[in-house]
Amino acid sequence: MSDFYKKILDNNKEWVENQLALDPEYFNDLAKGQNPPLLWIGCSDSRVPANEIIGAKPGEVFVHRNIANMVIHSDMNMLSVLDYAVNVLKVKHVIVCGHYGCGGVKAAMGNDSIGIIDNWIRHIKDVYRLHHTYLDSIINENERFNKFVEINVKEQVYDLAKTSIVQAAWKSGQELSLHGWVYGLNSGFVTDLGVNFSSDINLEDVYQLKL
Numbered sequence: 287m288s289d290f291y292k293k294i295l296d297n298n299k300e301w302v303e304n305q306l307a308l309d310p311e312y313f314n315d316l317a318k319g320q321n322p323p324l325l326w327i328g329c330s331d332s333r334v335p336a337n338e339i340i341g342a343k344p345g346e347v348f349v350h351r352n353i354a355n356m357v358i359h360s361d362m363n364m365l366s367v368l369d370y371a372v373n374v375l376k377v378k379h380v381i382v383c384g385h386y387g388c389g390g391v392k393a394a395m396g397n398d399s400i401g402i403i404d405n406w407i408r409h410i411k412d413v414y415r416l417h418h419t420y421l422d423s424i425i426n427e428n429e430r431f432n433k434f435v436e437i438n439v440k441e442q443v444y445d446l447a448k449t450s451i452v453q454a455a456w457k458s459g460q461e462l463s464l465h466g467w468v469y470g471l472n473s474g475f476v477t478d479l480g481v482n483f484s485s486d487i488n489l490e491d492v493y494q495l496k497l
Contacts, residue, residue: 322348325371325380327364327442329355333471334385340476348375353403354390354410354438355382357445365451372455378462380446383476384439385469391435413441439466440481447483448493456485457497 305312325348326336336342336349350367357364371377384391393400394410414421417437424430443466446452455462466481486494 320345323378325377328383355384357442369451381465382442383467384435387471413438443481453495454497
């Protein structure tokens with residue numbers, strides 16, 4: 287057994303002991319169920335832990351993560367998480383949180399083949415294609431990278447609003463708001479990008495489903 291593997295097992299035991307010392311019923315209470323008010327759709331990057339960023343406890347955030355925090359309409363994993371969060375857990379907020387320095391977004395700006403992930407990166411490239419005139423006008427590469435991260439988050443929030451899951455919730459009068467954030471790895475702060483939906487009123491007519 288490697289030292290690292292043994293260490294993480296030991297860490298778990300220590301964590302359990304610390305939690306029980308603070309509250310002997312901690313795990314019994316957690317086992318009774320969950321009622322999180324928030325679904326977090328974030329990046330798989332290990333430096334962006336959803337709970338810690340917003341100071342949430344276990345049971346307070348339902349989480350889905352993938353490379354570059356994408357909302358892809360053919361992704362049954364993401365759709366299943368969204369459906370459960372909205373229709374069973376009745377979350378009131380869905381946050382798409384990207385982060386500056388995102389490797390998936392960076393890869394989408396180049397032409398290197400990485401492997402099977404190329405198929406996933408192509409969805410991010412499609413976002414670049416939609417905004418290439420603006421992005422190509424930004425001379426500084428790092429600034430262009432940061433703007434692409436922000437634009438990608440905004441597009442994913444729009445894609446969330448286009449789903450039948452979200453629109454059906456709105457049509458039924460369910461309280462549900464969508465938000466787009468970006469996280470700064472070098473600061474720890476999140477920025478609300480100002481793309482917030484609580485109805486389909488700001489969607490183009492072609493995306494407004496008759497449910």
